[in-house]
Amino acid sequence: MQHGRYRFIAGFLAAPLTLYVFFVIWPFVQAFHYSLTDWTGVSPEFGYVGLANFQNLLNDSLFLTALRNNAVLLVGLPLVTVLLALFFAFLLNVGGSSRSAGVRGIRGNGFYKLAFFLPQVLSVPVIAVIWSVIMDPTSTGLANSVLGFVGSGPSDWLADPNLALYCVLWVLIWGSVGFYLVLFNAAMSSIPRDIFEAALIDGAGRASTFFRVTMPLLWDTIQTSWVYLAILALDVYALVAVMTAGPGGPNNSTQVISLQIAQNGFQFGRAGYASAMGVVLFFFTLVIAVVMLRITRRERIEY
Secondary structure, three states: OOHHHHHHHHHHHHHHHHHHHHHHOOOOOHHHOOOEEEOOOOOOOEEEEOOOHHHHHHHHHHHHHHHHHHHHHHHHHHHHHHHHHHHHHHHHOOOOOOOOOOHHHHHHHHHHHHHHHHHHHHHHHHHHHHHHHHHHOOOOOOHHHHHHOOOOOOOOOHHHHOOOHHHHHHHHHHHHHHHHHHHHHHHHOOOOOOHHHHHHHHHOOOOOOHHHHHHHHHHHHHHHHHHHHHHHHHHHHHHHHOOOOOOOOOOEEEEEHHHHHHHHHHHHHOHHHHHHHHHHHHHHHHHHHHHHHHHOOOOOOOO
């Protein structure tokens, strides 16, 4: 009976595991293999160069620039997105009038959740085009029109090498806050209201309640969100490719690793070199995920 059960389970797992190995594991293995070659991506013939591609990465100034830009996004995106999403979700749940009985959210919180979540229904290229028009460096751009209305001079936005990367970061944050707001809102809704009410009765203010009650109870959700946002910060190809000049400009100020992989693999005919970049990005992502899970690990609080 026991033997038959295991065989039954194995029969159900065989097909999905086969598909997973074929479509997920095998492409990774191929990428590792091609990273040791000089394959052009077109010719069926290639030669093995060992670790030469990885050695060249250490001397590739453009790749190092892309790595630095990804590091900026890696720090800014999870930090700002999580803090904003937590703050807005907290307001939606317990930010109502203190004169009302009990703990209540702000009036019209359903509308606010819908408004914040709206960017999630748009594709990344659409978002990139919208913000490219908003950040048009001419006086006809919406952002510069607002600056002119308040009496400030126009800005070059995406045409300024010192601002372009931060404009990309802003669009990433704008497009991500809504999803994590809804995620944190759902997690907060599962917390018994009695906990918040007890904190208020004990004299805790809104800030103390947020940092001492809400955040500890949501720590598992915050930890998972942090990892996913870190992965998003390392994979911004579509946004940079559509939104920036070049793409990756001006003066390579918005170059990222995923864009370098695409350019080397499909534009410059250096698929082996692009595969080496992909391998580096794979291990970089893996290390970041493990480190973040380690750093943010704490004892789970039950309620």
